[in-house]
Amino acid sequence: MLLNSLRTRRGNFELAARILGGGFFSLLGLSMGVGLGFGAFEFASDGKLEFLPFLIWPVLFLWQLAPVMMVSFQEHVDLSVLLRFPVSFGSYLLQYLVYGLFDISSILGGICLAGIWTGLVCARPHLLVWVTLALVGFAAFNLLLTRMIFAWLDRWLAQRRTREILGMVFLFLLLGAQLLNPAYYQHSGHRSRMTRSATLHALHTADRVQSVLPPGLAAGAIHEAADGHEIVALASLGGLALYALAAGSLLGIRLGAEYRGESLGEAPRRVATVEGTRGKTFDFAGPIGAVVEKELRYLSRSGVMLYSLVAPLIMLFVLGRNGSGAGFAAHYGLPLGVAYGFLGLMRLVYNSLGGEGAGIQLYFLSPTRFQTVMLAKNLVHLALFSVELVVVCSIIVFRFGIPGTEILAATACWLLFALPVQLAAGNVLSITMAYRMTLTRMSREQGSAGNGLLSLLIQLLVFGVGVAVYLSLALKGHARLAAPVFLVLAAGGVIAWLRVLSNADRMAAGRKEALIQSLARAA
Amino acid sequence: MFSLARFPDMLRAMDTPAISTRGLTRRFGDFTAVDDITFSVAAGQFFGFLGPNGAGKSTTIKMMTGLLEPTSGQMEILGQKFTAESLELKRQMGVVPEGMALLGRLTASEYLRFVGRMYGLDRETTNRRTQELLDFMQLANEPKKLVTDFSHGMQKKLALAAAVIHGPKVLFLDEPFEGVDAIAAGTLKTMLQGMIHRGATIFLTSHVLEIVERLCSHVAIIHRGRLVANGSLEELRAGVAISLGESSDQKLTLEEIFLNVVGAGAGEPAQELSWL
Numbered sequence: 001m002l003l004n005s006l007r008t009r010r011g012n013f014e015l016a017a018r019i020l021g022g023g024f025f026s027l028l029g030l031s032m033g034v035g036l037g038f039g040a041f042e043f044a045s046d047g048k049l050e051f052l053p054f055l056i057w058p059v060l061f062l063w064q065l066a067p068v069m070m071v072s073f074q075e076h077v078d079l080s081v082l083l084r085f086p087v088s089f090g091s092y093l094l095q096y097l098v099y100g101l102f103d104i105s106s107i108l109g110g111i112c113l114a115g116i117w118t119g120l121v122c123a124r125p126h127l128l129v130w131v132t133l134a135l136v137g138f139a140a141f142n143l144l145l146t147r148m149i150f151a152w153l154d155r156w157l158a159q160r161r162t163r164e165i166l167g168m169v170f171l172f173l174l175l176g177a178q179l180l181n182p183a184y185y186q187h188s189g190h191r192s193r194m195t196r197s198a199t200l201h202a203l204h205t206a207d208r209v210q211s212v213l214p215p216g217l218a219a220g221a222i223h224e225a226a227d228g229h230e231i232v233a234l235a236s237l238g239g240l241a242l243y244a245l246a247a248g249s250l251l252g253i254r255l256g257a258e259y260r261g262e263s264l265g266e267a268p269r270r271v272a273t274v275e276g277t278r279g280k281t282f283d284f285a286g287p288i289g290a291v292v293e294k295e296l297r298y299l300s301r302s303g304v305m306l307y308s309l310v311a312p313l314i315m316l317f318v319l320g321r322n323g324s325g326a327g328f329a330a331h332y333g334l335p336l337g338v339a340y341g342f343l344g345l346m347r348l349v350y351n352s353l354g355g356e357g358a359g360i361q362l363y364f365l366s367p368t369r370f371q372t373v374m375l376a377k378n379l380v381h382l383a384l385f386s387v388e389l390v391v392v393c394s395i396i397v398f399r400f401g402i403p404g405t406e407i408l409a410a411t412a413c414w415l416l417f418a419l420p421v422q423l424a425a426g427n428v429l430s431i432t433m434a435y436r437m438t439l440t441r442m443s444r445e446q447g448s449a450g451n452g453l454l455s456l457l458i459q460l461l462v463f464g465v466g467v468a469v470y471l472s473l474a475l476k477g478h479a480r481l482a483a484p485v486f487l488v489l490a491a492g493g494v495i496a497w498l499r500v501l502s503n504a505d506r507m508a509a510g511r512k513e514a515l516i517q518s519l520a521r522a523a
Numbered sequence: 524m525f526s527l528a529r530f531p532d533m534l535r536a537m538d539t540p541a542i543s544t545r546g547l548t549r550r551f552g553d554f555t556a557v558d559d560i561t562f563s564v565a566a567g568q569f570f571g572f573l574g575p576n577g578a579g580k581s582t583t584i585k586m587m588t589g590l591l592e593p594t595s596g597q598m599e600i601l602g603q604k605f606t607a608e609s610l611e612l613k614r615q616m617g618v619v620p621e622g623m624a625l626l627g628r629l630t631a632s633e634y635l636r637f638v639g640r641m642y643g644l645d646r647e648t649t650n651r652r653t654q655e656l657l658d659f660m661q662l663a664n665e666p667k668k669l670v671t672d673f674s675h676g677m678q679k680k681l682a683l684a685a686a687v688i689h690g691p692k693v694l695f696l697d698e699p700f701e702g703v704d705a706i707a708a709g710t711l712k713t714m715l716q717g718m719i720h721r722g723a724t725i726f727l728t729s730h731v732l733e734i735v736e737r738l739c740s741h742v743a744i745i746h747r748g749r750l751v752a753n754g755s756l757e758e759l760r761a762g763v764a765i766s767l768g769e770s771s772d773q774k775l776t777l778e779e780i781f782l783n784v785v786g787a788g789a790g791e792p793a794q795e796l797s798w799l
Contacts, residue, residue, distance in 0.1 A: 286640060287643070290641055291641075297633060298629075301628050302628070356626065357625075357626070358622040358624055359626035359627070361590060361620050361622060362685075364589055364590055365589065365616075365618045365624060366638070367613040367642060367643065368610075368643075509607055509608075513591060513592075516622075
């Protein structure tokens with residue numbers, strides 16, 4: 001299969017992108033592992049093992065969040081195809097877990113835990129057995145948890161009713177987070193008046209809560225063993241095992257249903273009345289309206305795509321306050337937020353044909369030009385980005401106040417440059433490097449490392465141009481000139497976009513067979 | 524109004540084949556899937572295109588509908604040269620391709636409305652025809668079911684509905700009866716025969732020889748990429764009867780003609796599977 005894939009230029013590029021991506025993630029994992037290892041070594045040497053949770057909690061977040069953030073860079077195998085063969089449930093479950101070991105998140109998490117293990121064992125060799133037991137148990141829990149979450153998400157996303165409920169829960173969570181955080185920061189002025197004892201009380205409560213959760217239990221087992229409290233350490237390990245067992249049981253229930261031949265299709269329901277002309281979403285006729293309407297229907301039925309859209313907004317909201325000084329954030333919050341907001345649209349824009357499946361053939365059979373299809377898709381992208389922009393701006397203004405005129409104008413003009421460039425590049429990659437997307441399954445996405453890597457590089461390039469232009473002018477005291485410069489660049493961007501659109505038919509015709517082969521193949 | 528001045532044009536139009544190919548060839552590397560195929564289908568004809576698995580049927584139909592570029596050769600549809608860019612010709616063509624070209628995350632009515640608008644129908648006509656087609660194909664009982672959750676037979680019916688929603692003059696069908704039950708197959712046959720009566724031309728590939736025999740007036744057989752037989756059923760029967768040394772009065776079935784033409788059973792002894 002490998003040799004076969006190398007027969008095409010795209011296959012070679014894909015391999016190169018995988019090697020590059022693999023190298024990057026290995027480097028990332030190694031640096032995190034080394035950092036955590038040194039931290040663990042310091043804590044263990046200084047007898048400060050009570051701080052161990054500060055190292056283990058980040059590993060949990062990394063392990064559970066990375067699969068969603070890196071979905072474009074990894075390919076998942078749909079193991080349910082094995083159910084056609086006489087495999088036992090045990091071996092099916094085992095294979096499901098073994099494949100999970102090769103996820104990027106598992107590899108990164110494993111490297112981080114290996115780093116912590118090395119640091120602790122180097123500092124306290126006599127704790128070897130306890131550290132090994134605690135960290136292996138924690139790794140097993142993480143693996144079971146992440147596989148369990150994705151298995152259940154797939155189940156809920158597979159049916160319309162559960163998908164809608166999940167969507168609503170997600171929306172309420174988002175809104176809740178948005179209301180909670182400003183409410184907290186509204187009182188930030190009073191924080192100085194907060195007594196030290198109240199802060200300590202809050203920290204103690206947080207510590208008590210985390211100590212009974214898996215990362216706290218893993219850290220607690222090592223800490224207690226180091227203090228000579230073997231019984232308590234054993235109890236902590238037992239608690240960790242119970243969590244792993246619970247995650248494993250929930251995973252077993254889900255896979256068991258799949259193993260018994262459960263169909264995740266929509267439950268057939270016979271309804272006497274027929275959907276006629278009701279439910280008109282748009283009233284503009286013709287192919288453009290048809291594609292726009294179809295795109296919005298697809299989007300509303302894809303939890304994965306909706307999640308991709310809102311995830312950067314959540315991250316922006318959560319991380320907005322951290323890491324940077326208030327002055328920096330207030331000044332550069334808007335451009336950073338807007339650039340970050342682009343991430344939500346990345347997969348939609350850069351693989352806009354990925355969800356078509358066998359339907360891609362219709363675009364070649366019908367008397368509609370490919371450029372019309374791409375234009376309609378771009379209109380949807382623009383509409384979605386406008387909504388994202390409004391949310392991003394609201395968050396930024398709510399958190400940091402209205403930005404200065406210079407940065408506001410520069411950001412607006414940079415957007416006029418960035419949007420057409422992203423759409424142009426997105427159209428090119430969508431046609432030349434399309435990959436099939438399974439719109440309702442998170443854990444079974446077939447990503448394209450090449451597409452993912454290139455789209456990320458283009459995002460960085462567009463952002464880099466903005467930063468370079470603005471900073472170089474600002475350093476010379478001419479920040480006001482940034483907006484006109486961006487407007488000139490925007491004209492180039494629009495020309496590039498129009499050129500790509502006008503060439504869309506030619507590009508699609510050249511890639512027709514590859515497009516049909518990669519998108520219309522059986523899922 | 525009838526005008527004598529238009530008479531020559533009308534005669535020419537009647538003579539012009541609905542579909543014709545000349546030297547159509549497609550190679551995949553060293554492998555020649557379709558080798559120098561030349562044939563024509565008269566307007567209003569129900570034409571069956573047969574061949575064993577891997578003979579090149581689907582490749583031919585893909586080239587004729589613009590899904591695949593031919594390595595060499597030419598095609599004409601309704602008397603005009605056809606290429607993938609022939610948008611006006613595509614408006615006159617309906618296709619059920621091998622992969623059915625369905626959009627899985629739409630309902631049947633959403634999909635038909637989408638296709639109708641992609642073919643340039645106005646919204647009112649699209650909605651009316653969608654409703655009529657859903658009723659005719661007995662797909663109207665599942666208004667909220669997504670296409671991806673349809674059975675294979677239902678998907679075939681939907682694909683056929685989508686291929687005819689714009690009232691094409693030429694219809695290309697790649698295995699339309701595959702996986703379709705007897706009741707649905709009857710419905711489809713009725714519809715296709717109705718189209719022929721109204722002057723449409725249908726180009727059909729199928730493995731179900733009984734259906735082809737019942738529906739098609741003309742048949743071509745492709746084997747290993749080359750056209751090995753082409754003509755009306757009577758012509759093929761007569762040709763095969765002569766080659767077998769039998770009386771041409773004897774009514775050979777299409778299956779017998781097919782097996783004779785592609786040479787099945789001759790030369791290559793069937794391997795015995797003693798372990799079965």
